[in-house]
Amino acid sequence: MIRQLFPDDWQTFRALRLEALELEPDAFLSTHAEWVTQTEAEWRARLDSSAVFIAEDPDPQGLVGLLPDGCVVMVYVRAAARGKGLAQALLQRVQDEARAKGMPRLWLHVALGNQPAQSLYERLGYRSKGSANGDLLMAREP
Numbered sequence: 001m002i003r004q005l006f007p008d009d010w011q012t013f014r015a016l017r018l019e020a021l022e023l024e025p026d027a028f029l030s031t032h033a034e035w036v037t038q039t040e041a042e043w044r045a046r047l048d049s050s051a052v053f054i055a056e057d058p059d060p061q062g063l064v065g066l067l068p069d070g071c072v073v074m075v076y077v078r079a080a081a082r083g084k085g086l087a088q089a090l091l092q093r094v095q096d097e098a099r100a101k102g103m104p105r106l107w108l109h110v111a112l113g114n115q116p117a118q119s120l121y122e123r124l125g126y127r128s129k130g131s132a133n134g135d136l137l138m139a140r141e142p
Contacts, residue, residue: 014043019078070103070105088124091120108137109138
C-alpha cells in the first residue's frame with residue numbers, strides 16, 4: 001500500500017529517510033549528517049511543505065517525495081524489497097499527484113553511475129536533460 005505522510009507521521013518519515021541516507025549515501029545529494037540533527041518541528045515542516053509517500057507491506061519499505069516545483073526527491077526502496085515494483089509504484093503515485101496539482105513537469109537528479117535508477121526513470125518516461133556535478137538531470141511531462 002502506498003500512502004501519503006502528514007506531519008503526524010514525522011517519526012516514520014525520519015526513520016526511513018535516515019536509513020536511506022545511512023545505507024545508500026551515494027544515491028542522495030543530502031547527507032545523513034545534514035538530516036540527523038533536525039528537530040521534530042523541522043521534520044513536520046518538511047511533510048507539511050511537500051508531498052511525501054511511503055510504500056508499506058505492512059512496515060515501511062520505500063519512500064519518495066515531491067517538492068512544489070516538481071522535483072522528485074528521496075527515492076528509496078529497502079534492499080530486501082527491491083525488484084518487486086515498489087519504486088515504480090511510488091513514482092507512479094508521484095506522477096498522479098503532480099497531474100492532480102497541475103504540475104507541467106517532473107524532474108530529478110540521479111548519480112551518473114547509478115544505472116539501475118537511470119534505467120527505471122527512462123522506462124517511466126524521464127529523459128536526460130544534461131549533467132552537472134556528477135549528477136544527471138532527468139525530466140518528464142506528467
